[in-house]
Amino acid sequence: MLSLKQISKYYSSGGAKTYVLNRVDLDVDQGEFVSIMGPSGSGKSTLLNIIGMLDQPSEGYQYFLNEPVHQLKDKQRSALYKQNIGFVFQAYHLIDELTVYENIETPLLYQDVKSAERKALVADILDRFNIVGKKDLFPEQLSGGQQQLVGIARALISKPKLILADEPTGNLNSKQGEEIMELFKKLNKEDGVTVIQVTHSEKNAQYGSRIINLLDGKIDSSIIL
Amino acid sequence: MFKNHLKIAFRSLWRNRAFSAINMFGLILGFTVFIFIAEYVAYEWNANRFHQNFNQLSRLSFLYKTGESNYYLPPGLGPTLKSNVPGIKQVVRIGENVGSGVLSINTGASKNVFREERVSFVDGQFLKVFTFPVLQGNGLLNEPQTMALSKTTAIKYFGNVNAVGKVIQVNNQFGNTDYTVTSVYQDMPQNSDIQADVLLSYKTLESAALRNGNDWADPTGLGSEYSYLYILTNENANLSQISAQATNLWHKLKPDSKNDHVGLQPFQNLHIAPGFSYQFQTYGSLLLLIAFLSVAMLIIVIAWVNYINLSTAQALNRAREVGVRKVLGASRGQLTLQYLTETFVLTTISLGVAMLMVLMLQAAYNSFLEKQLSLAVLNAGWFWLGGATLIISGTLLAGGYVSWVLSSFNPLKTIRSKAFLKVGGLSLRRGLVVFQFVTSIIFIIATIVLYEQLQYMQNQDLGMKVEQRLAVTGPSIINSSQRDNSIAFENEVRQLPFVKQLSASNNIPGQGYNFSTAGITKSNANPGDDKKSYAMLIVDDQFFKTYDINIKYGTGFTLPMLAHGWTKTKKVVLNEAAVRQLGYNDNNAIIGQKIKWNNDFEIVGVVKDYHHLGLHEQIKPMIFLPAVADGFFTLKMETANMSTKMEQIRSLYQKNFPGEPFSYSFLDEVYDKQYKTEYQLGKIFIAAAFTAVLIACMGLLGLAMFAARRRIKEIGIRKILGANVFSLVNLISADFLKLVVVALVVASPIAWYIMHRWLEGFAYRITMQWWMFASAGLMALFIAFATVSIQAIKAAVSNPVKSLRSE
């Protein structure tokens, strides 16, 4: 599904280059559930953002669904991730002004999905996530776990092939975290959605099919479970 | 999608209601001031435009070699022009207010009398040519002793507009004449430069009997110049050709006028000149109009600048939302549209509230300007369209910039952490604040200078006294016993214990002269001396004493000089300016000299120069003529318990002048009225300065809020390290106060230049002082400091632990 070849990312400060990622090679297949681990500052988020095309590598070649991402223009790149990738954040990043329903609906608006179809899709996912009763509430009226649930529902609404989750359980207690992990596992198994998550929790990492350990901008180890 | 944008716009405006309120406040203020000024501008621009023949009308004038122009022409020129110059369809003469006096209506049982000032003699086609709508009657005044009334006047006299056929006796300088009403016309619009409540037919004055000895008023005469002449030309007439032919004709009629030129002023330019240094006089002021327009534009630009400032400062709070939306797939165009919608909502609400404000404050504004303005005056020409275009394009520009800033955020950075976020254009925002303060300071300086000048004019030694002087208007009805009545009235009033002095004169200070004339020289005149003009005033023996005007040489007039009138006595008093213009030496030897004005007139006295009219003008050379005058009676008196005193004077007046309305004014008020424009301008500048400063402070407040939030971590750390509140307030405020100082430096020379030009319009004026600039700067600094320090103190006293944790 995606492939990174000799990907590097560095920041120059005062003439010196600080490498955040250093010649990383990574291939992820359709249907995988990858957990990325590593100490703080090791470049996990950077790697995830490059995969998600929110960030661009300083060097290297990147392919997504056989498209050479490093050769694409901004517009094409954003069209590519708009259609295929859903993002889940540690801080949920729901839009405060919008209700649960509207938050989930937003990606569809940006893809110009017809109103009737939008309604059906949102109703369907609210039902699946058991949050129909909460649809008119605003984010601040929800618990952290519920907010993350909405965040995931929003990431899934446009039926992405790939979910990128940066420490999705980082702000949650362990019980809420478990529920989210179960959800990812179910999505991965039953719907065949590819999942790549960053996590600090050894336990949560075990939900996946592969664990990648990052250290100083390099892949230290890659363990298939 | 738009519905969605709209919904979100409302929600986020509500969510950030403090910010939205501040933001809207600026816009509302800006729009309100803008609309008010636009009303005034539209009103001025529309002056006279209701005439259907607007494009074919012109006013005639004499242009002299000296560059001066004169709009009072001999009425006899009118008919001659029409028959001799091709291209002229109609000539209409207006003897403006020449017929003012008392109108009496016999209602059978009693006689109702009304004093009317705006009574003009006009030609028969007047109403037709100027297309004043006629409500009743045929609209013609071709016959002698016919008249037309305005609607309001007709209702005042008869209770309704059905006045045609009624007979009214008019008592004015031409005696008592009966006139028959032929027409009632719609009241002349307030922004018409031609105004009259009563129109009398010019034809009437062709009869010598009906002129009552005032042969100067003969409509066929070429001697005295007292009539306005308007011409109606063909559609595409060549005005310069007509003007040349009219000039030729005039030279033929009056061989000694070879140097005069007959000018044609198109009606379009009667109210507002088409440019500066226009050779003809106008009723309105282009300068004032442009000043108003500039103020309006500046205020509205300040409001938008404020919007930009506040919104971009607030953008920091919106950054995360922008980032999330981008990650969710929003394109930049979609985001721009969303934030533009917000601007649109904000602007629309502000505009709506501004309209309400205008409706609510309209009455106050009107009474202040003494004009009938309303939103409806905008409904003319391109004003709606122009105003709407301006507001929409300004909104698009301001909103567009804000949207552009917002939508340019890098999503990755915004969702990661606020610490990485730099909201661009900080220097731009500083520039905008400087701009706001430059404008505010200019307004403040302008206000200070203006009021200093007004103050100066009021405190200027006029060379005479106007306080505690009451001017009673003399009788208008002319009859054989009038002179005796006036003398009796004067004597009786002098008996009143509170009256210290009394003088009768035919005009008074602050009001005008009796006439101006050339052709006066000393006995051995230099060539050209006879072209110099003198202002003539007819007064009695008490005039100088009553007004405390100092006599420099000789004496004033004496009672015997009055008795025979100036035409027989042949004595004059001069002011110093007249002495200089005549070419005499300024010493006592002048007494007894004779000046030539057809006959010889003996100089019996010289008075010190005094400001007969306001300080706009240089003191004119004046010549006083003695007579038993009765135009005005000036009473020098104690003004305490005025109402009982007034009753006593009134009863004496009515006893001696039965049937005459009693009217009076206080001289100091009459005098102050001359500065009405300056007072209005002053008030407008105060309002503008106030608005500009207020809006600028809003901008500053926004910036300070932003800065305080941006530096909250720094403040927290400094506090933990032991900084006190004062030093923290300093830290934040200093930045902004620097901006105000920069603004003062930029504003001062601009303000100096503008006000210097303005002051040049006064013959007697102040010089600008450094303290005027300094106090404007101090005022701005103080206001800015007050605004900023509130935010700074709030930030400085906040709990550092809390602010650090939330980062």
Ligand SMILES: Nc1ncnc2c1ncn2[C@@H]1O[C@H](COP(=O)(O)OP(=O)(O)O)[C@@H](O)[C@H]1O
């Ligand atoms: N814009 C930037 N400029 C400089 N350094 C950056 C920037 N963004 C991230 N970094 C640095 O890159 C490193 C890796 O960051 P990140 O990928 O967020 O690590 P992780 O998610 O593993 O904690 C960190 O040391 C961080 O300070």
Ligand SMILES: [Mg+2]
């Ligand atoms: Mg990270």
